[in-house]
Amino acid sequence: MGHDSSTHSAGGFRIPVLEWVRDYQKEWLKPDIIAGVTAAAVVLPKALAYATVAGLPVQVGLYTAFLPMVIYAFLGSSRPLSVSTSATIAILAAATLARVVPHGGTADLLRASATLTLLVGAILALAALLRFGFVADFISDPVLTGFKAGVAVVIVLDQLPKLLGIHFPKGSFFHNVLATVMGIPHASVATVVVGAITVGILVAIEHFFPRAPAPLIAVACGIASVSLLGLQFHGVDIVGHVPTGFPSVTMPDLSLVASLGPAAAGIALMSFTETIAAGRAFVESGEPAPQANRELLAIGFANVGGALLGSMPAGGGTTQTAVNRLVGARSQLAELVTAAVTLGTMLLLAPFIGLMPHATLAAVVIVYSIGLIKPSEFRAIVAVRRTEFVWALVAVCGVVLFGTLPGILVAIVVSLLALAHQTSDPPVYVLRRKPGTNVFRPVSAEHPDDEAFPDLLLLRPEGRIFFANATHIGEKIRTLIEQTHPRIVVLHLRAVFDLEYTALKMLTEAEKELRQQGITLWLVGLNPGVLAMVQRSPLGETLGRDRMFFNLDRAVAAWQAQQAPGAVRGSTP
Structure with a gap:
């Protein structure tokens, strides 16, 4: 044409x-x-x-x-x-x-x-x-x-x-x-x-x-x-x-x-x-x-x-x-x-229309x-x-x-x-590993045999983390830490597509508080945008490459290596 x-x-x-x-x-x-x-x-x-x-x-x-x-x-x-x-x-x-x-x-x-x-x-x-x-x-x-x-x-x-x-x-x-x-x-x-x-x-x-x-x-x-x-x-x-x-x-x-x-x-x-x-x-x-x-x-x-x-x-x-x-x-x-x-x-x-009854x-x-x-x-x-x-x-x-x-x-x-209600209160899941696999899934009564790791708390928040929900997420994480008393807290952030400045600042402060309590924070699975933001922040300097991991497998492997004498450096993202 x-x-x-x-x-x-x-x-x-x-x-x-x-x-x-x-x-x-x-x-x-x-x-x-x-x-x-x-x-x-x-x-x-x-x-x-x-x-x-x-x-x-x-x-x-x-x-x-x-x-x-x-x-x-x-x-x-x-x-x-x-x-x-x-x-x-x-x-x-x-x-x-x-x-x-x-x-x-x-x-x-x-x-x-x-x-x-x-x-x-x-x-x-x-x-x-x-x-x-x-x-x-x-x-x-x-x-x-x-x-x-x-x-x-x-x-x-x-x-x-x-x-x-x-x-x-x-x-x-x-x-x-x-x-x-x-x-x-x-x-x-x-x-x-x-x-x-x-x-x-x-x-x-x-x-x-x-x-x-x-x-x-x-x-x-x-x-x-x-x-x-x-x-x-x-x-x-x-x-x-x-x-x-x-x-x-x-x-x-x-x-x-x-x-x-x-x-x-x-x-x-x-x-x-x-x-x-x-x-x-x-x-x-x-x-x-x-x-x-x-x-x-x-x-x-x-x-x-x-x-x-x-x-x-x-x-x-x-x-x-x-x-x-x-x-x-x-x-x-x-x-x-x-x-x-x-x-x-x-x-x-x-x-004719004029004859129509109301x-x-x-x-x-x-x-x-x-x-x-x-x-x-x-x-x-x-x-x-x-x-x-x-x-x-x-x-x-x-x-x-x-x-x-x-x-x-x-x-x-x-x-x-x-x-706002749905985004202000996103879920935070505790993860365990399916026996004999590298599949990590939320704790469920249907899977009582999933593998947990002593002193290691695996958590997965979901959705965008920003000023309106960061406090709620922090409270949930704090409650789970008080219940389990871990030595290392791993935040799996693969399902977090955005980390807003206020939330990042609160996470930085939370890392400092955990460190004072003798608890170490690790981050896992950051998407490119979130990773770049973290690396530009004081939190990125604090964590370095040793405490950020590409996936949960590498984080668990690093934890298992720490169980042996001597410390092992974490994998790069």
Whole structure:
């Protein structure tokens, strides 16, 4: 194909559309079209529903499923990823808009939403240019599991009043629970029936016909019931007027930038996290894996472009991506087909959307939000590690009790605390030798016959030793020395990939203390970086080449030689 310099943009980013168009195979066309249309049947009803979750007019959901989808298809690196909005993003946007424009009219809300989306896109694009793709890895999987479960609880509680046909001022979590319970006697029977039937339709289709577009069928039934039975005259709230036609350009309100900035950063983080997770989950063998920094750029530009047409914050959705892939999407053309169907809906079907009951949308949101709660993942976490299970529960409580935006911060802080906890208290193993071999392994009740050496204590710390964990490691080593009273302590450092300055200084002081007690310190198996650092320090001068060994075999041989009259010099590293 000649040179491919045209596939690169400024800053070294490839332009993926040229890659997938260049590599496109004609046999992909039919499955891409079918997948795009089918995904639209799932995306559109959910996008409408999530717009109402965010407190925005339903047509904003259509705008969000249009231009962001097109822009991502041109710039994104994942072939099947379907981009609109998600339950998580919607509830985060709702919390933000309710705080910034608590009593604003529709026009104020739309401007604030466009400004928020623009900020989210700008933050994501800037993060891409700064190569911040690694940030997605800072939220651990258990914490993300807990965060999404907490979001599901908040969304369900937020949508229940619409399912019951009751109204009350929103407040804290416990206030909303109490108000919902107190409102049950005043529920609209017709609204409850519509909601219950919609839930039944969704659950039945998902169970018996999993490949059918359940949300589209449920929404169509809701619209038909209003058209045929006049449910709006029996106390069932409907969406009302939805403007037909292409969305007009929405200018952001720059006066809101300061108040929206912190929330936009949180939404940007969740948008990217969900996008990269969905993209990675549906990669097929032979396909390129999504590239974190390119995904940041693609989702960033998708949000910036969408903001100009009044969309809410967007990101990759797991459910719609799963549908896209399972139906047979082979390339980004499927996303362009979904966007084309969305455009057709905006131009032709808006009057029908206006007949949709709010209870129907609430049922769609509740059914799919409950899917964010994954008991199997919680069971898998607790089976492997109880500490991680506690972090997941903390993330759930953070979202439920403090709100979704503070919940993001709780999730990040919990992840970092979990990381700090794991690195602050690394293990220190006592080693013995397997009989008849040169294999040294940690002391275990399963191997009672492993060989120990009188007056020689073999210890193996693991991981990075730095200022935050050096004291813990020192205390563990000191306790083991007090228990065994050795004459020589051997630290096997093969599993220590870094020795930070503070830790090295503490080790130097520990060597001096041990020497005063008549105990000699030997170091074994230093990797090149750690060895060079030790040799440049006072500890290296003190130990010399006689007390640093290449492996445990040589250290034990030197100890055994010392048992004979006269001292033997240690081996060189």
